[in-house]
Amino acid sequence: MSFTSSRDVFTLAVARGVSLLGDFMATTALVLALQERGASGTVVAALFAAAVLPQVVLVPLAGRLVDRADSRALLTVTGLAQAACCAAMAFVDSTWLLVGLVALLGAGLTITMPTFSALLPEMAGPAGVGRAMAIGQTANSLGSLAGPALAGVLVGAFGLRVPLLVDAATYLAVAGAGLLLRTRRRGEREVASRGTPEWRIRDDRLLVSSLALLGAIVLALNVFVVVGVFYLRGVLGASPAEYGLVDAAWMLGLLLGGWLGALRPRPDGPTARLLAAAFLATALAVLAAGLVTRLWMVYPLWLLGGLMNGVDNTLLGVLAVRRVPAAVRGAYFARLGAVVNAANLVGFAAGGALVDQFAPRAIVIGCGLTGLLAAVIFGVPLVSASSAADSSRTGRSSPRSPSPASSRSAP
Template identity: 65%
Template sequence: MSFTSPRDVYLLAGARGVSLFGDLLATTALVLALQERGAGGSAIAAVFIAAVLPEVVFVAVAARIVDRLDSRLLLTATGLVQAAACAAMAFTNGTWTLIGLVAVLGAGLAITAPTFSALLPEMAGPAALGRAMAIGHTANTLGSLAGPALAGLLVGGFGLRVPLLIDAATYLAVVAAGLLFRTHRKGAAGTPPKGRLRGDRLLMTTIGLLAALVLTLNINVVVAVFYIRGPLGGSATEYGLVDAAWLAGMLAGAWLATSIRGDDARLARILAAVFTGTAIVVLSSGFVQKPWQLYFLWLLGGALNGVDNTVLGVLAARRVPEAVRGAFYARFGAIINGANLIGYAAGGALIGHFEPRAIVIGCGVAGVAAAVVFAVPLLNAASAVASSPPGTSSPRSPSPASSGSGP
């Protein structure tokens, strides 16, 4: 299974990995620096909110332009604005000015993320898309691990300016990728793209299930530090190792998923099982007694997360018409980030009123319930797709021919 454009696949993975490294480097450095300056919890929370909220707020704008403008123009122009904003942050001292510039970076991500996602199926080709996604996950994982680790060293040795300037330089990787890609999507400005996703029950119920799980399970992102450092008696190092275990599991799961084969119905059934398994892992984590016991659960949970990311990516690439692929990824990102924001806010509110272990168990129970409830319509939709006559296609998804020609 060779890629349609191997050079572009690796270039895209590298650009996204480097950009993610810079983002996490800057965010971690900013949080550390603000905490050292005596900024309160509201300012720290505002940093994370400002990084994510624009992807929700600007979804309509992103969905409108990603499929209509040339991808090279979008990536280069947005990357330059992000680089300039990040460079300005390096020479800014005001807390809320810094947070405002973080929001500018998030607004840029609302455009570049769906642009990259829409390009990947065309670069990889339908048969090799899973492997291309695993390569991307590898680059993202390396960036996710290196960014926060380096942030502490740089802030301690050089202050906030150096990591922010490094992040500004990483945005130039987005610009370079936009200029160097041989593959690009040529939108027609002002012309509504053809192809819609009206009532694709299989895809919509899959996204609904994922959003429900993100909402219920990501409360634990806020609670985890209190749970590990409190009832489990873990150290700061053990907390970091638990977090890294999930990332390591995601990487393994992404590569494992490249061997999965089957039609859309089979992929949907696999997703229902994987989502349910993830919720069970989180529920089980509420009953451990030592941090080391979480390592194994988080490796398994991360592996399931890596499988669902890859399988869902392949399913979306098959069912979303090429003409509206960018709009789909923009809206998908907004849904998931919106669920993230609600989950983070709920976690912050709950930790002040309940014990960490009780919250973790409650999240696990809610996650399992959500998986069971949403799995029913998902499995019904999968059965409907499986029973469709061979060679037929609905107006809600591309035909086999168009699915192959898009990527």
């Protein structure tokens, strides 16, 4: 593989995969524990909201920090702090104190996630970005796949404490990556970029349209994250282990979808159109899941939804690497995370309000229908922007007017 640093690509993938294993295991364990304690949908929604709220409100600070500070220091210090925070959660009984500690973990993710994302293009090089993202997506999916299933087993056998302690240990992988990665961002690009015109995302129609579609779909579909435990366990009769396995089916799809999205590099226009189609298919999978009568029917639908989700993740990353200047990638990835998490936050709040008022099946069907509507409304501007990208690429292909931008759009 033609990576600038193969060792760093795999080190980063392992660190993120191990960390995600712990995150998904802890989240699933917390949801199961709260549901077994008789917690309302509002409490479950508050838990998810606490995880993402810092990743919305702290974005301006995090973006500047990621682009200006030494990446090694950021990953090492933040990883150690998260490990200590998660270890403390294992010995806390108060529901609302747990919610507060989850918010602290979310603050750490506001720093580590864009740091990892901004490092990856430099580790992989322009020719290897797609494959590197697929490798990272594979590690993420394996961790996410094992986490929910393992949580169901551990909660049933040991309760909440053991999964939280395991999660604390996995944050050490983030700190270890900070020490082991040879590729570093030290803020030199911030200084080097001062002599060039300021890059603004609003000037790139394709990226703006893709972020709008992403936010709309996440908002529409993530209501299911709150109502899912009530639908799968209360309506379809899933056990704790089966609930974890349903999540695992989505993560398996993510794993496969990450490679599917990286199989054949495409110019920016076709990539954006494929992105819109994959979002539409994801919404269809959620809608169909609301119509099933047996738990086993959810598994293939969740596999399909995860597959399309994996394609989306890879394509969004490829578009960002091609079109965002290296000096501001940390800020861009922090902003992308803010769009996702702001949509998550609204979706979680809506889920918490709806689950106490309506039947879980009706909410799931509503999620799917709203997702389809969002895919159509926000997909049209993305397709239009992709056509403009095709035209612009044709103009750049002239041998008399070479441009650095043309290499970003080359297949």
